[in-house]
Amino acid sequence: MSKSPQTAEPHAKRPAQVWPAEPRPWRAAWRDRVRTLRESYAFIARNWLSTLLVWLLIGIALALPAALYVIDANLARAARDWRGSVGFSAYFEPGIDSTVPAEFAEALAQEPGVVHVELVTPDEALAEFQGRAGIGEAVAALGRNPLPATIRATVSPGIGPERLRALAQGAAASQGVDEAVVETTWLERLAAIREVAARVVGIVAALLGLGAILICSASVRLAIESRLAEVTLLALVGADKRFIRRPFFYLGVIYGSGGALVAAMLLSGSLMWLEEPLARLFASYGEGLHLAGFDPTFLLALLLCGGVLGAIGAATASHQRLKSVAYA
Amino acid sequence: MPGIEFLSVGKRFDNGTEALADVSVSIAEGSMVFLTGHSGAGKSTFLRLLLRLETTTHGRILVNDVDIGRLAPRRLPCYRRHLGVVFQDHQLLGERTVFDNVALPLRVAGTRERETARRVRGALSSVGLLEKERMLPRTLSAGERQRVGIARAVVNRPKILLADEPTGNLDPGLSKTVMGLFRVFKGTGSTVIIASHDIALIQDMGERIVDLAAGRIAGDTGTNS
Numbered sequence: 001m002s003k004s005p006q007t008a009e010p011h012a013k014r015p016a017q018v019w020p021a022e023p024r025p026w027r028a029a030w031r032d033r034v035r036t037l038r039e040s041y042a043f044i045a046r047n048w049l050s051t052l053l054v055w056l057l058i059g060i061a062l063a064l065p066a067a068l069y070v071i072d073a074n075l076a077r078a079a080r081d082w083r084g085s086v087g088f089s090a091y092f093e094p095g096i097d098s099t100v101p102a103e104f105a106e107a108l109a110q111e112p113g114v115v116h117v118e119l120v121t122p123d124e125a126l127a128e129f130q131g132r133a134g135i136g137e138a139v140a141a142l143g144r145n146p147l148p149a150t151i152r153a154t155v156s157p158g159i160g161p162e163r164l165r166a167l168a169q170g171a172a173a174s175q176g177v178d179e180a181v182v183e184t185t186w187l188e189r190l191a192a193i194r195e196v197a198a199r200v201v202g203i204v205a206a207l208l209g210l211g212a213i214l215i216c217s218a219s220v221r222l223a224i225e226s227r228l229a230e231v232t233l234l235a236l237v238g239a240d241k242r243f244i245r246r247p248f249f250y251l252g253v254i255y256g257s258g259g260a261l262v263a264a265m266l267l268s269g270s271l272m273w274l275e276e277p278l279a280r281l282f283a284s285y286g287e288g289l290h291l292a293g294f295d296p297t298f299l300l301a302l303l304l305c306g307g308v309l310g311a312i313g314a315a316t317a318s319h320q321r322l323k324s325v326a327y328a
Numbered sequence: 329m330p331g332i333e334f335l336s337v338g339k340r341f342d343n344g345t346e347a348l349a350d351v352s353v354s355i356a357e358g359s360m361v362f363l364t365g366h367s368g369a370g371k372s373t374f375l376r377l378l379l380r381l382e383t384t385t386h387g388r389i390l391v392n393d394v395d396i397g398r399l400a401p402r403r404l405p406c407y408r409r410h411l412g413v414v415f416q417d418h419q420l421l422g423e424r425t426v427f428d429n430v431a432l433p434l435r436v437a438g439t440r441e442r443e444t445a446r447r448v449r450g451a452l453s454s455v456g457l458l459e460k461e462r463m464l465p466r467t468l469s470a471g472e473r474q475r476v477g478i479a480r481a482v483v484n485r486p487k488i489l490l491a492d493e494p495t496g497n498l499d500p501g502l503s504k505t506v507m508g509l510f511r512v513f514k515g516t517g518s519t520v521i522i523a524s525h526d527i528a529l530i531q532d533m534g535e536r537i538v539d540l541a542a543g544r545i546a547g548d549t550g551t552n553s
Contacts, residue, residue, distance in 0.1 A: 019406040028438035233419055236379065237433040238409030240402070
């Protein structure tokens with residue numbers, strides 16, 4: 001009955017010949033996925049309270065970077081709108097011949113990057129000044145017009161601060177120009193604020209994204225522990241690792257995208273709460289409230305992001321917990 | 329001769345326990361063999377090695393001339409789809425119906441739904457539980473649960489059926505019924521290996537008995553086929 005190990009050598013076969021991997025029809029593969037999805041929803045329905053808590057935790061973790069993103073998007077919009085009217089003003093020496101500013105304005109309008117040039121004559125400036133300041137009588141008492149001719153140049157939003165400064169310096173060096181003033185201070189401040197905001201969004205998103213992955217991973221791990229007997233049984237009846245891990249992968253995606261939905265709801269609620277005071281603030285500047293960033297594309301990206309984070313968490317948990325199950 | 333061959337197989341666990349020592353045994357295809365012995369004799373280890381839940385410390389196990397110790401992990405599922413396993417504690421999924429429990433190996437293998445339904449009902453019919461296909465396992469008696477376990481093990485028509493103490497929780501009458509089911513399955517040409525310490529019951533079966541003691545073969549009633 002017994003044989004020595006050597007006797008078996010001549011007729012050793014390759015496993016693939018004896019137990020070939022049978023091709024899986026696409027319908028069966030599709031059916032597997034639908035069934036797994038159904039079972040995942042059934043699992044969630046059975047454990048709805050813990051699922052709600054997981055969604056809330058992930059939602060809070062995702063809401064903060066999402067809110068920062070919306071703030072950044074609105075800063076960007078403000079910067080865009082504001083840069084549309086950026087430029088410089090050139091003030092001419094008082095009493096200069098009126099043809100000099102006109103010729104200069106004509107030449108400046110030809111410069112690349114300059115989109116609009118407005119010449120304000122001393123008379124026009126005086127009329128504007130009197131109208132705005134309401135001190136017409138004091139000016140009239142001077143007996144002469146003290147205001148110089150002025151050119152207001154608006155540049156294209158695409159040009160950088162360096163080009164704007166170069167244009168202003170060129171204007172300042174021109175004949176008859178007393179001073180050229182560049183209006184970039186707020187542009188630069190806003191750009192600096194945006195840069196800081198973008199980096200803060202990056203750091204917060206990375207940290208809280210990691211938090212969301214860990215929450216998903218821990219939750220999926222608990223789900224694996226509660227179904228370990230089933231997992232072992234599946235391995236014993238010939239399920240491959242992909243088949244075994246699929247329900248947990250789906251669970252992670254559901255946790256992640258559900259959390260993202262909660263984050264969107266939190267953000268939407270916060271914006272609704274802030275809408276009235278924000279509208280009043282904007283109205284005081286003569287502007288309407290037009291929030292940027294919180295649109296369908298953003299919501300889709302948020303859901304996708306949550307799903308991907310959930311999938312990463314699930315993949316990590318199932319890789320760690322299932323690698324040794326029934327696969328000696 | 330294709331079948332199962334244990335060639336000087338030894339298994340020592342990390343804690344130093346020697347579960348099997350230099351076991352060499354050949355089991356012909358289509359035969360029925362009982363493994364017997366006291367607790368700790370190595371019966372379960374024998375079956376776990378065949379399932380590739382464990383690997384040998386030395387020696388080789390050939391199944392259909394393939395050394396299963398060398399099977400790559402990605403080949404294990406294909407190998408296991410050709411095995412059927414019956415456990416002492418049934419290992420049924422409590423939240424699934426009898427039908428879904430029995431259908432599990434077929435769904436894993438990607439069998440068409442219509443064919444799955446046909447084979448599941450065939451298997452349930454063979455163990456006399458067709459009318460209970462929609463019930464949950466907890467509503468069944470111990471004997472019925474064991475029969476569901478057997479139906480699940482045979483539903484994909486495995487080449488080898490392994491059973492670890494399948495009658496351990498059953499009364500004598502039910503035990504005989506369950507053993508009768510295994511014999512019926514042997515009649516389909518599959519190899520059946522049953523670990524059991526119920527000497528009286530297995531002697532009544534008149535099949536080959538391999539007696540294990542302290543991880544070694546203490547007796548063998550001889551080859552059959």
